[in-house]
Amino acid sequence: MNPTDKDFLAQAIQMATDNVAAGGGPFGALLVKGSQIVAASANQVVADHDPTAHAEIMTIRKAANILKTFDLSGYTLYSSCEPCPMCLGAIYWSRISRVVYASDRKDAALAGFRDAHIYQEIKLDPDQRMIPFEQIDVPQKGREFTDWIASTQKMTY
Amino acid sequence: MNPTDKDFLAQAIQMATDNVAAGGGPFGALLVKGSQIVAASANQVVADHDPTAHAEIMTIRKAANILKTFDLSGYTLYSSCEPCPMCLGAIYWSRISRVVYASDRKDAALAGFRDAHIYQEIKLDPDQRMIPFEQIDVPQKGREFTDWIASTQKMTY
Secondary structure (H helix, E strand, O other), X not given: OOOOHHHHHHHHHHHHHHHHHOOOOOOEEEEEEOOEEEEEEEOOHHHHOOOOOOHHHHHHHHHHHHHOXXXXXXXXXXXXXXXXHHHHHHHHHOOOOEEEEEEOHHHHHHOOOOHHXXXXXXXXXXXXXXXXXXXXXXXXXXXXXXXXHHOOOOOOO | OOOOHHHHHHHHHHHHHHHHHOOOOOOEEEEEEOOEEEEEEEOOXXXXXXXXXXXXXXXXXXXXXXXXXXXOXXXXXXXXXXXXXXXXXXXXXXXXXXXXXXXXXXXXXXXXXXXXXXXXXXHXXXXXXXXXXXXXXXXXXXXXXXXXXXOOOOOOO
Protein backbone atom coordinates (compact mmCIF):
# COMPACT_ATOMS: atom_id res chain seq x y z
CA MET A 1 0.00 0.00 0.00
CA ASN A 2 1.37 3.40 -0.97
CA PRO A 3 2.05 5.89 1.81
CA THR A 4 -0.52 8.71 2.10
CA ASP A 5 -0.12 12.45 2.70
CA LYS A 6 -0.74 11.74 6.39
CA ASP A 7 2.02 9.11 6.50
CA PHE A 8 4.57 11.54 5.04
CA LEU A 9 3.43 14.30 7.41
CA ALA A 10 3.77 11.94 10.39
CA GLN A 11 7.32 11.18 9.23
CA ALA A 12 8.18 14.91 8.96
CA ILE A 13 6.81 15.48 12.48
CA GLN A 14 8.81 12.51 13.80
CA MET A 15 11.99 14.04 12.34
CA ALA A 16 11.12 17.34 14.02
CA THR A 17 10.53 15.63 17.37
CA ASP A 18 13.78 13.67 17.10
CA ASN A 19 15.61 16.89 16.26
CA VAL A 20 14.35 18.58 19.43
CA ALA A 21 15.64 15.61 21.46
CA ALA A 22 19.03 16.17 19.78
CA GLY A 23 19.07 19.89 20.66
CA GLY A 24 17.85 21.24 17.30
CA GLY A 25 14.82 23.21 16.13
CA PRO A 26 11.33 21.60 15.96
CA PHE A 27 10.95 21.28 12.20
CA GLY A 28 11.24 18.45 9.66
CA ALA A 29 10.59 18.15 5.91
CA LEU A 30 10.57 15.55 3.11
CA LEU A 31 10.53 15.87 -0.67
CA VAL A 32 8.54 13.15 -2.42
CA LYS A 33 7.63 12.01 -5.93
CA GLY A 34 5.03 9.26 -6.13
CA SER A 35 5.81 7.18 -3.05
CA GLN A 36 9.57 7.83 -3.20
CA ILE A 37 11.30 10.14 -0.69
CA VAL A 38 14.19 11.81 -2.54
CA ALA A 39 15.48 13.98 0.31
CA ALA A 40 14.66 14.81 3.93
CA SER A 41 16.05 17.06 6.64
CA ALA A 42 15.37 18.44 10.07
CA ASN A 43 16.18 22.06 10.96
CA GLN A 44 19.97 22.56 11.17
CA VAL A 45 20.20 26.26 12.16
CA VAL A 46 21.93 25.69 15.50
CA ALA A 47 24.09 22.71 14.49
CA ASP A 48 25.37 24.41 11.33
CA HIS A 49 25.48 28.04 12.61
CA ASP A 50 23.38 28.72 9.50
CA PRO A 51 20.29 30.95 9.78
CA THR A 52 19.13 29.65 6.37
CA ALA A 53 19.28 25.96 7.38
CA HIS A 54 15.51 25.46 7.83
CA ALA A 55 14.23 21.93 7.21
CA GLU A 56 12.63 22.89 3.86
CA ILE A 57 15.71 24.76 2.57
CA MET A 58 17.99 21.87 3.55
CA THR A 59 15.65 19.34 1.90
CA ILE A 60 15.52 21.38 -1.32
CA ARG A 61 19.30 21.82 -1.35
CA LYS A 62 19.85 18.08 -0.82
CA ALA A 63 17.37 17.08 -3.52
CA ALA A 64 18.77 19.57 -6.05
CA ASN A 65 22.26 18.29 -5.33
CA ILE A 66 21.21 14.64 -5.72
CA LEU A 67 19.21 15.30 -8.89
CA LYS A 68 21.72 17.90 -10.26
CA THR A 69 18.99 20.37 -11.11
CA PHE A 70 17.47 23.54 -9.67
CA ASP A 71 14.08 22.49 -11.10
CA LEU A 72 12.05 20.31 -8.73
CA SER A 73 8.74 20.50 -10.59
CA GLY A 74 6.66 17.36 -10.11
CA TYR A 75 7.73 16.97 -6.46
CA THR A 76 5.66 17.42 -3.29
CA LEU A 77 7.18 18.94 -0.16
CA TYR A 78 5.87 17.69 3.20
CA SER A 79 6.70 19.88 6.19
CA SER A 80 5.85 19.54 9.87
CA CYS A 81 4.91 23.25 9.81
CA GLU A 82 3.80 25.83 7.23
CA PRO A 83 6.91 27.07 5.41
CA CYS A 84 8.14 30.53 6.44
CA PRO A 85 8.56 33.28 3.79
CA MET A 86 12.19 32.25 3.19
CA CYS A 87 11.17 28.64 2.53
CA LEU A 88 8.14 29.73 0.48
CA GLY A 89 10.53 31.68 -1.75
CA ALA A 90 12.77 28.62 -2.13
CA ILE A 91 9.70 26.53 -3.04
CA TYR A 92 8.77 28.97 -5.82
CA TRP A 93 12.34 29.23 -7.16
CA SER A 94 12.64 25.43 -7.25
CA ARG A 95 9.18 25.06 -8.90
CA ILE A 96 8.00 22.43 -6.42
CA SER A 97 4.46 21.43 -7.45
CA ARG A 98 2.67 21.01 -4.11
CA VAL A 99 3.23 21.71 -0.40
CA VAL A 100 1.56 19.86 2.49
CA TYR A 101 1.98 20.85 6.15
CA ALA A 102 0.50 20.14 9.60
CA SER A 103 1.07 23.05 12.03
CA ASP A 104 0.94 26.63 10.76
CA ARG A 105 2.48 30.06 11.37
CA LYS A 106 0.19 30.67 14.37
CA ASP A 107 1.31 27.43 16.03
CA ALA A 108 4.93 28.38 15.32
CA ALA A 109 4.37 31.79 16.96
CA LEU A 110 3.07 30.10 20.14
CA ALA A 111 6.34 28.15 20.24
CA GLY A 112 8.34 31.40 19.93
CA PHE A 113 9.09 31.50 16.19
CA ARG A 114 8.78 34.66 14.09
CA ASP A 115 7.21 33.21 10.91
CA ALA A 116 3.93 35.15 11.27
CA HIS A 117 5.85 38.36 12.01
CA ILE A 118 7.95 37.97 8.84
CA TYR A 119 4.76 37.31 6.81
CA GLN A 120 3.51 40.69 8.08
CA GLU A 121 6.78 42.52 7.39
CA ILE A 122 7.10 41.24 3.82
CA LYS A 123 3.80 42.93 2.83
CA LEU A 124 5.07 46.37 3.86
CA ASP A 125 6.83 48.85 1.62
CA PRO A 126 10.58 48.25 1.93
CA ASP A 127 11.22 51.50 3.84
CA GLN A 128 8.39 50.79 6.34
CA ARG A 129 9.85 47.55 7.71
CA MET A 130 11.45 46.93 11.10
CA ILE A 131 14.66 46.16 9.23
CA PRO A 132 15.15 49.14 6.90
CA PHE A 133 15.44 48.25 3.20
CA GLU A 134 16.89 51.27 1.34
CA GLN A 135 17.07 51.66 -2.43
CA ILE A 136 20.03 53.89 -3.38
CA ASP A 137 20.79 54.93 -6.94
CA VAL A 138 24.30 54.48 -8.35
CA PRO A 139 25.60 55.07 -11.88
CA GLN A 140 26.39 51.35 -12.28
CA LYS A 141 22.78 50.30 -11.54
CA GLY A 142 21.35 47.78 -14.00
CA ARG A 143 24.56 47.04 -15.95
CA GLU A 144 24.35 43.43 -14.80
CA PHE A 145 20.80 43.09 -16.18
CA THR A 146 21.78 44.68 -19.51
CA ASP A 147 24.64 42.17 -19.78
CA TRP A 148 22.35 39.31 -18.76
CA ILE A 149 19.72 40.19 -21.36
CA ALA A 150 22.42 40.42 -24.05
CA SER A 151 24.20 37.21 -22.98
CA THR A 152 24.01 34.33 -25.45
CA GLN A 153 25.44 31.79 -22.98
CA LYS A 154 23.07 32.29 -20.06
CA MET A 155 21.10 29.48 -18.46
CA THR A 156 17.81 30.88 -17.19
CA TYR A 157 16.50 29.52 -13.89
CA MET B 1 38.58 57.60 3.47
CA ASN B 2 35.94 55.03 4.42
CA PRO B 3 33.92 53.44 1.63
CA THR B 4 30.36 54.74 1.28
CA ASP B 5 27.06 52.94 0.66
CA LYS B 6 27.51 53.73 -3.04
CA ASP B 7 31.00 52.19 -3.09
CA PHE B 8 29.70 48.93 -1.61
CA LEU B 9 26.75 48.89 -4.02
CA ALA B 10 29.10 49.45 -6.97
CA GLN B 11 31.14 46.47 -5.75
CA ALA B 12 28.02 44.27 -5.50
CA ILE B 13 27.02 45.27 -9.04
CA GLN B 14 30.54 44.54 -10.31
CA MET B 15 30.31 41.03 -8.80
CA ALA B 16 26.96 40.56 -10.54
CA THR B 17 28.38 41.72 -13.88
CA ASP B 18 31.43 39.46 -13.53
CA ASN B 19 29.11 36.56 -12.70
CA VAL B 20 27.12 37.05 -15.90
CA ALA B 21 30.38 36.96 -17.87
CA ALA B 22 31.14 33.64 -16.15
CA GLY B 23 27.72 32.18 -17.08
CA GLY B 24 25.96 32.82 -13.74
CA GLY B 25 22.97 34.89 -12.65
CA PRO B 26 23.14 38.73 -12.51
CA PHE B 27 23.23 39.24 -8.76
CA GLY B 28 25.92 40.08 -6.17
CA ALA B 29 25.90 40.83 -2.44
CA LEU B 30 28.24 41.86 0.38
CA LEU B 31 27.89 41.81 4.16
CA VAL B 32 29.61 44.71 5.91
CA LYS B 33 30.25 46.01 9.41
CA GLY B 34 31.82 49.48 9.59
CA SER B 35 34.08 49.51 6.54
CA GLN B 36 34.89 45.79 6.75
CA ILE B 37 33.47 43.28 4.25
CA VAL B 38 33.00 39.99 6.13
CA ALA B 39 31.53 37.94 3.28
CA ALA B 40 30.50 38.35 -0.36
CA SER B 41 29.00 36.18 -3.07
CA ALA B 42 27.50 36.25 -6.53
CA ASN B 43 24.48 34.12 -7.44
CA GLN B 44 25.45 30.42 -7.60
CA VAL B 45 22.15 28.80 -8.62
CA VAL B 46 23.37 27.38 -11.93
CA ALA B 47 26.94 26.53 -10.86
CA ASP B 48 25.81 24.73 -7.69
CA HIS B 49 22.51 23.24 -9.02
CA ASP B 50 21.03 24.95 -5.96
CA PRO B 51 17.80 26.96 -6.30
CA THR B 52 18.50 28.57 -2.89
CA ALA B 53 21.98 29.81 -3.85
CA HIS B 54 21.03 33.47 -4.35
CA ALA B 55 23.79 36.02 -3.73
CA GLU B 56 22.26 37.15 -0.42
CA ILE B 57 21.67 33.61 0.91
CA MET B 58 25.24 32.60 0.00
CA THR B 59 26.65 35.73 1.63
CA ILE B 60 24.67 35.12 4.83
CA ARG B 61 25.71 31.45 4.92
CA LYS B 62 29.38 32.37 4.43
CA ALA B 63 29.31 35.08 7.10
CA ALA B 64 27.51 32.86 9.62
CA ASN B 65 30.02 30.10 8.99
CA ILE B 66 32.99 32.46 9.39
CA LEU B 67 31.58 34.10 12.52
CA LYS B 68 30.12 30.82 13.90
CA THR B 69 26.77 32.40 14.69
CA PHE B 70 23.29 32.57 13.18
CA ASP B 71 22.95 36.13 14.57
CA LEU B 72 24.23 38.81 12.20
CA SER B 73 22.77 41.81 13.99
CA GLY B 74 24.88 44.93 13.52
CA TYR B 75 25.70 44.05 9.89
CA THR B 76 24.56 45.76 6.67
CA LEU B 77 23.78 43.74 3.56
CA TYR B 78 24.47 45.40 0.19
CA SER B 79 22.83 43.77 -2.80
CA SER B 80 22.87 44.65 -6.50
CA CYS B 81 19.07 44.11 -6.48
CA GLU B 82 16.23 44.18 -3.95
CA PRO B 83 16.24 40.85 -2.10
CA CYS B 84 13.51 38.40 -3.15
CA PRO B 85 11.10 36.98 -0.52
CA MET B 86 13.41 34.02 0.16
CA CYS B 87 16.35 36.34 0.83
CA LEU B 88 14.16 38.75 2.83
CA GLY B 89 13.24 35.82 5.07
CA ALA B 90 16.92 34.92 5.51
CA ILE B 91 17.66 38.56 6.40
CA TYR B 92 15.02 38.52 9.14
CA TRP B 93 16.11 35.14 10.54
CA SER B 94 19.74 36.31 10.68
CA ARG B 95 18.75 39.65 12.27
CA ILE B 96 20.77 41.72 9.79
CA SER B 97 20.33 45.39 10.79
CA ARG B 98 20.09 47.18 7.42
CA VAL B 99 19.72 46.34 3.72
CA VAL B 100 20.84 48.56 0.81
CA TYR B 101 20.12 47.78 -2.85
CA ALA B 102 20.26 49.38 -6.31
CA SER B 103 17.83 47.72 -8.76
CA ASP B 104 14.45 46.50 -7.53
CA ARG B 105 11.87 43.76 -8.14
CA LYS B 106 10.49 45.63 -11.18
CA ASP B 107 13.93 45.80 -12.81
CA ALA B 108 14.41 42.08 -12.05
CA ALA B 109 11.07 41.30 -13.73
CA LEU B 110 12.18 43.12 -16.91
CA ALA B 111 15.23 40.84 -16.93
CA GLY B 112 12.98 37.75 -16.63
CA PHE B 113 13.13 37.04 -12.88
CA ARG B 114 10.05 36.15 -10.81
CA ASP B 115 10.75 38.18 -7.65
CA ALA B 116 7.72 40.49 -8.08
CA HIS B 117 5.49 37.49 -8.82
CA ILE B 118 6.60 35.72 -5.62
CA TYR B 119 5.96 38.94 -3.63
CA GLN B 120 2.38 38.80 -4.96
CA GLU B 121 1.92 35.08 -4.24
CA ILE B 122 3.17 35.31 -0.65
CA LYS B 123 0.34 37.73 0.26
CA LEU B 124 -2.34 35.24 -0.77
CA ASP B 125 -4.00 32.71 1.48
CA PRO B 126 -2.03 29.44 1.23
CA ASP B 127 -4.77 27.63 -0.70
CA GLN B 128 -5.14 30.48 -3.23
CA ARG B 129 -1.57 30.34 -4.55
CA MET B 130 -0.34 29.06 -7.92
CA ILE B 131 1.58 26.40 -5.99
CA PRO B 132 -1.04 24.84 -3.68
CA PHE B 133 -0.14 24.94 0.03
CA GLU B 134 -2.43 22.48 1.87
CA GLN B 135 -2.78 22.19 5.64
CA ILE B 136 -3.73 18.62 6.61
CA ASP B 137 -4.45 17.55 10.16
CA VAL B 138 -2.72 14.51 11.64
CA PRO B 139 -2.83 13.11 15.19
CA GLN B 140 0.91 13.79 15.64
CA LYS B 141 0.52 17.52 14.86
CA GLY B 142 2.28 19.83 17.32
CA ARG B 143 4.16 17.16 19.31
CA GLU B 144 7.43 18.71 18.22
CA PHE B 145 6.37 22.14 19.54
CA THR B 146 5.22 20.65 22.87
CA ASP B 147 8.62 18.97 23.22
CA TRP B 148 10.42 22.17 22.18
CA ILE B 149 8.56 24.30 24.73
CA ALA B 150 9.33 21.74 27.46
CA SER B 151 12.99 21.30 26.47
CA THR B 152 15.55 22.61 28.95
CA GLN B 153 18.47 22.22 26.56
CA LYS B 154 17.17 24.19 23.57
CA MET B 155 19.03 27.07 21.97
CA THR B 156 16.50 29.58 20.64
CA TYR B 157 17.31 31.27 17.33
